[in-house]
Amino acid sequence: MTAESIHETGALLDVRGLTKVFGDLKACDAVDLVIGKGEIHALLGENGAGKSTLVKMLFGSLEPNAGTIVWKDRPVRISSPAEARQLGIGMVFQHFSLFEALTAAENIALSLDDNTPIRTIAAKAKALSHSYGLPLDPYSMVGDLSVGERQRIEIIRCLLQRPELIILDEPTSVLTPQEADRLFETLERLRDEGKSILYISHRLEEVKRLCDRATVLRHGKVVGHCDPRQETASSLARMMVGSEVKAVDRHADEGSAGGERLLEITSLSRKPATPFSTPLRDISLAVSAGEIFGIAGVAGNGQGEFFEAISGEIRQPASGMVRICGRDAGHLGISARRALGAAFVPEERLGHGAAPAMRLSDNLLLARHATDSKRYLGALGTIRREAIRESARHVNEMMDVRKSGEDPAASALSGGNLQKFIIGRELDREPKVLVVNQPTWGVDAGAAARIRQALIELARSGSVVLVISQDLDELFEISDRVAVMHNGELSAPLTIAEATFEKIGLLMGGAEPGPAAHPHAAETETEGAA
Amino acid sequence: MRLELVKRPQQSKLYSALSPFIAFGLTLVAGAFLFAMLGKNPALGLYTYFVEPLTELWSLHELAVKAAPLILIAVGLSVCFVSNNWNIGAEGQFTIGAITGAALPLYFPDAQTIALLPAMLVCGALGGAVYAAIPALLKARFNTNEILTSLMLVYVAQLFLDWLVRGPWRDPAAMSFPQAPAFSSWATLPELFPMSGRANWGIVFALVAALVVWFMLSRTLKGFEIRVIGQSPRAGRFGGFSTARTIVFAFLVSGALAGLAGIAEVSGAIGRLQPQISPGYGFAAIIVAFLGRLNPLGIVAAGFVLALSYLGGEAAQIAVGVTDKTVRAFQGILLFFVLACDTLIHYQIRIVRRAPLSEPASLSTETAHGHG
Numbered sequence: 001m002t003a004e005s006i007h008e009t010g011a012l013l014d015v016r017g018l019t020k021v022f023g024d025l026k027a028c029d030a031v032d033l034v035i036g037k038g039e040i041h042a043l044l045g046e047n048g049a050g051k052s053t054l055v056k057m058l059f060g061s062l063e064p065n066a067g068t069i070v071w072k073d074r075p076v077r078i079s080s081p082a083e084a085r086q087l088g089i090g091m092v093f094q095h096f097s098l099f100e101a102l103t104a105a106e107n108i109a110l111s112l113d114d115n116t117p118i119r120t121i122a123a124k125a126k127a128l129s130h131s132y133g134l135p136l137d138p139y140s141m142v143g144d145l146s147v148g149e150r151q152r153i154e155i156i157r158c159l160l161q162r163p164e165l166i167i168l169d170e171p172t173s174v175l176t177p178q179e180a181d182r183l184f185e186t187l188e189r190l191r192d193e194g195k196s197i198l199y200i201s202h203r204l205e206e207v208k209r210l211c212d213r214a215t216v217l218r219h220g221k222v223v224g225h226c227d228p229r230q231e232t233a234s235s236l237a238r239m240m241v242g243s244e245v246k247a248v249d250r251h252a253d254e255g256s257a258g259g260e261r262l263l264e265i266t267s268l269s270r271k272p273a274t275p276f277s278t279p280l281r282d283i284s285l286a287v288s289a290g291e292i293f294g295i296a297g298v299a300g301n302g303q304g305e306f307f308e309a310i311s312g313e314i315r316q317p318a319s320g321m322v323r324i325c326g327r328d329a330g331h332l333g334i335s336a337r338r339a340l341g342a343a344f345v346p347e348e349r350l351g352h353g354a355a356p357a358m359r360l361s362d363n364l365l366l367a368r369h370a371t372d373s374k375r376y377l378g379a380l381g382t383i384r385r386e387a388i389r390e391s392a393r394h395v396n397e398m399m400d401v402r403k404s405g406e407d408p409a410a411s412a413l414s415g416g417n418l419q420k421f422i423i424g425r426e427l428d429r430e431p432k433v434l435v436v437n438q439p440t441w442g443v444d445a446g447a448a449a450r451i452r453q454a455l456i457e458l459a460r461s462g463s464v465v466l467v468i469s470q471d472l473d474e475l476f477e478i479s480d481r482v483a484v485m486h487n488g489e490l491s492a493p494l495t496i497a498e499a500t501f502e503k504i505g506l507l508m509g510g511a512e513p514g515p516a517a518h519p520h521a522a523e524t525e526t527e528g529a530a
Numbered sequence: 531m532r533l534e535l536v537k538r539p540q541q542s543k544l545y546s547a548l549s550p551f552i553a554f555g556l557t558l559v560a561g562a563f564l565f566a567m568l569g570k571n572p573a574l575g576l577y578t579y580f581v582e583p584l585t586e587l588w589s590l591h592e593l594a595v596k597a598a599p600l601i602l603i604a605v606g607l608s609v610c611f612v613s614n615n616w617n618i619g620a621e622g623q624f625t626i627g628a629i630t631g632a633a634l635p636l637y638f639p640d641a642q643t644i645a646l647l648p649a650m651l652v653c654g655a656l657g658g659a660v661y662a663a664i665p666a667l668l669k670a671r672f673n674t675n676e677i678l679t680s681l682m683l684v685y686v687a688q689l690f691l692d693w694l695v696r697g698p699w700r701d702p703a704a705m706s707f708p709q710a711p712a713f714s715s716w717a718t719l720p721e722l723f724p725m726s727g728r729a730n731w732g733i734v735f736a737l738v739a740a741l742v743v744w745f746m747l748s749r750t751l752k753g754f755e756i757r758v759i760g761q762s763p764r765a766g767r768f769g770g771f772s773t774a775r776t777i778v779f780a781f782l783v784s785g786a787l788a789g790l791a792g793i794a795e796v797s798g799a800i801g802r803l804q805p806q807i808s809p810g811y812g813f814a815a816i817i818v819a820f821l822g823r824l825n826p827l828g829i830v831a832a833g834f835v836l837a838l839s840y841l842g843g844e845a846a847q848i849a850v851g852v853t854d855k856t857v858r859a860f861q862g863i864l865l866f867f868v869l870a871c872d873t874l875i876h877y878q879i880r881i882v883r884r885a886p887l888s889e890p891a892s893l894s895t896e897t898a899h900g901h902g
Contacts, residue, residue, distance in 0.1 A: 313767055335770030346768060355762035366758060366769040369751055381751040409540065 018067035045217035046444030090163030259289030294479030343431035416447030579842030591727025598732030601833035606787030619680030621812025627789025630657025658789015666781030719798030
C-alpha cells in the first residue's frame with residue numbers, strides 16, 4: 001500500500017486506509033484522500049459522515065486505528081496538533097477557540113509555540129491580514145468583534161504559521177454573504193500562491209463555486225470523488241445522502257394573507273441581561289395563519305434574546321407585548337404559552353432544547369408535561385412511562401429519527417437526528433404557533449430537507465411558523481416574508497418576492513439598503529491606526 | 531506504555547452497581563495499611579472494625595441507632611445533590627432541629643400528653659427546614675455560593691446550642707453540668723424492642739423517608755423536575771421548571787429531614803440536650819449519600835456501612851488501641867475511593883503500549899527538523 005501511494009507524486013497529502021473506531025462505530029472506515037499542491041479540495045458529507053473525525057486525525061488530535069498518512073511523499077505520524085503545525089498543516093475550527101477578554105494579538109500569541117513579543121506578532125498579523133484582504137486590528141478586544149472578524153483572527157493565526165495545507169471547517173456558517181465572498185477571494189489567492197486548502201462544508205453551491213475537487217464521505221466511507229464544477233447541487237447532494245434529496249415542495253398558490261393573526265409582537269424591548277448580550281429594541285411584527293415568517297441575521301444580533309422573550313423563558317413587563325392566538329401572553333411563563341397553542345425549538349439542541357444525558361422519552365416529557373399532562377401523568381404526579389415511550393416512538397417514526405437502541409440518551413444522537421426529534425416532538429402536538437431558532441444549523445442535507453418540508457406542511461395546515469435563521473438559502477426557500485435582525489432591531493419585513501440576497505445581506509451587515517451601504521471592514525481598518 | 535481513560539459511549543450499568551463495592555474493598559486494603567503503619571495487627575484491626583459489631587444482638591441495635599440519623603440526613607441530601615445544590619450544612623440543620631424540637635417540653639413542661647412527641651418531631655423538622663431555607667433563599671435570590679453559607683451556618687447552630695445548654699436552658703439540678711433537663715417519658719422517642727437493645731423509632735422514620743423520597747425521585751414529575759434542573763438547568767427552564775423553586779424545595783426537604791434526625795436523636799438516643807449531640811452525622815451523611823449513589827434505597831445500605839465505621843471505631847479504641855480519629859480517616863478514605871471509582875462508570879481504562887502504527891517515531895522528528 002505504501003509503495004503505491006508514493007507513486008502518486010506531486011500530492012501534498014496522501015491518506016490511505018485511514019480508520020478510526022469508537023466502540024462499535026467505525027467513524028472512518030479505510031478512508032483514502034489525496035490533496036494536490038495548490039488545490040481547494042472539498043470534503044463533503046452529511047453530519048456524522050466522519051468528516052470531523054478524519055480532519056481530527058489529520059490535525060493530530062485523534063490517533064487513527066489503522067492506515068497511513070503520507071505528507072510530501074513521506075509517511076508520517078501526527079500525534080499532536082503541534083506536530084501537525086510543524087509539518088505545515090493548519091486548521092481553522094468551526095467553533096472558535098478565542099478568549100473574549102483578550103485582544104486579537106494576544107489570542108494569536110497564545111497559540112504560537114515560541115516567545116515572540118506581542119508587538120512583533122501584532123505587526124506581522126496586521127501586515128498579513130491586509131495583504132490577504134482580511135483587515136484586522138490586532139489590538140481590538142475579541143469580545144467587541146463580530147463573528148466574521150473573529151474568524152479572521154483564526155485564519156490569520158493559522159496563516160502566521162506558514163502552513164502548506166489549511167483545513168477550514170464549515171467556515172461560512174457564521175458569515176453574511178458579503179463576508180463569505182471576501183473569504184472566498186482570500187482562499188482563491190492562497191490557492192494561487194500554491195497553498196492547498198481542505199474545505200469542509202455542506203453548502204453545495206459554495207463548494208461548486210470554490211473547489212477544484214471533492215471527496216464525498218458517507219457513513220465513514222469514501223463514496224466518490226468528483227469535480228464539483230461538473231456537478232449540479234442536486235447531484236452532489238445525491239452523492240452525500242445516497243439517495244435523492246427531495247426538493248422542498250412549496251405551493252405558492254394559496255393566499256397566505258388575510259388569515260387570523262396568531263402571533264403578534266408589539267414594541268418588544270429588553271435590556272441586556274449580561275455585558276455580552278444584545279438589547280432588543282422596539283420589535284413589532286404580526287404573523288397570520290398559514291404564513292412562514294423568516295428572521296435573518298448574523299449570529300449574536302439578538303436572535304437568542306428574542307427567542308427567549310417570545311418563548312416566555314423571560315417574561316415581559318407588559319402583557320400585550322407578546323400575543324399568542326389572540327391572547328395576551330407577555331406575563332405568562334413558557335408552559336402557559338405552550339398551553340395557548342405555541343411551541344418552541346431553541347437554537348442549541350443539547351442543554352437547551354434537550355437535556356443531553358436524558359433519554360429521548362424523558363426529553364419528550366420535558367417539553368410536553370404541561371400540555372399533555374392528562375396523557376403522560378397519573379395520580380400524585382406519577383409519570384406514565386409507557387404512554388410517553390409510545391409518543392416518542394411515534395415522533396421517531398414520523399421524522400425518521402435514526403438512533404441506536406430503543407430509547408437512547410439525547411447526546412447519543414447525531415445533530416441532525418436530534419433536531420428531527422426535537423422538531424417532531426413539537427409538531428406532534430399540532431401547535432398553532434411554532435417559533436424555531438436555526439432549524440437546520442449543522443444538520444445534514446437530508447435531515448434539513450425533511451425539517452423544512454415539515455415546517456411548510458405545518459404552515460399549510462393553518463399554523464404560524466416563525467423561523468429565525470442565519471441560512472439565507474433556507475429562508476428564501478420556505479418563507480413568505482423575511483425581516484432582518486441587526487443589533488437588536490428588526491427591519492421592516494419584505495415579501496419574498498421583493499427580497500434579494502443583496503438587500504438582505506446589506507441589512508445583515510447593519511446598512512440600510514441604498515447608497516449609504518458601507519462595508520463593515522473599512523471601519524476596522526481606520527480604527528486600527530488609532 | 532501508558533494508561534488511557536476512554537470515555538464510554540454510555541454509562542456502564544455494571545460499574546454503576548459495582549463501584550461502591552470496589553470502593554469499600556479498596557478502603558479495607560488502605561485500612562489494613564493504615565493499621566500496619568500504626569504498628570497494629572491489620573487483621574485484628576479490620577475484624578474489630580467491620581465484623582465484630584455484627585456478631586451480637588445489642589450491637590446490631592446500636593448499628594440501627596447510628597444508621598437512623600445518617601440515612602435520614604443522606605436521603606434529604608440526595609434531593610439536594612441530584613438537583614445540583616450543595617448543601618454542606620446538614621449538621622447545622624440537625625442541630626437546629628434538635629433545639630426547636632426540644633424547646634416544646636422545656637417551655638410547656640405541663641403538656642404531658644400523647645401529642646407532645648409528634649409535636650416535637652414536627653417542630654424539629656420545621657426548624658431544620660427554616661434553617662436550610664437561609665442558604666436556599668440566598669442562593670435563589672442573590673446567587674450566593676450555598677456551600678459556604680450552609681457550612682458557616684453549621685458553626686452558628688453549634689455555638690447557639692452550646693450557649694443554650696450552658697445558659698438559659700441549663701438544668702439547675704445538674705450540678706453546673708452544661709446540659710438541659712432530661713426529657714420526660716412523653717417526650718422520649720420509644721425504643722422498638724426494649725428487651726433486646728436501644729434501637730428506637732428513628733430507624734423506622736429513616737426507612738419510610740427513604741421509600742417516599744425514592745418514589746418521588748424516580749416515579750413522579752417532581753422528581754423529574756429535580757433531575758432536569760440538576761443536570762441541565764437551561765433545558766429545565768425550557769421545560770417550564772423554575773430553578774429558584776427547585777433550590778428552595780431541595781433545601782427545605784433536606785433541612786426538614788436533617789431536623790427530624792436531630793430531634794429524634796436527642797429525644798431518642800441521648801435523652802436530653804447537651805453541647806455535643808452528633809459525632810458529625812451531618813458530614814458523614816454526605817459520604818452516605820454518594821456511597822448510596824444518590825439513590826435513597828442505596829443510601830439505606832450505605833447508611834449501615836457508615837454506622838458500622840462509627841461502631842467499629844469505638845470498639846477499636848478499646849480492643850486495638852487506636853484513637854477515635856481513625857474513624858474520620860476511614861470515612862475520608864471511603865469517600866475518596868467512592869468518588870474515584872465513579873470514574874469507571876464513565877470511562878474505560880485501557881493500557882496503551884505505544885502503538886506500532888506505520889512508521890517509527892523518528893520520522894516525525896526528522897520532518898520537524900526539515901522545517902525548523
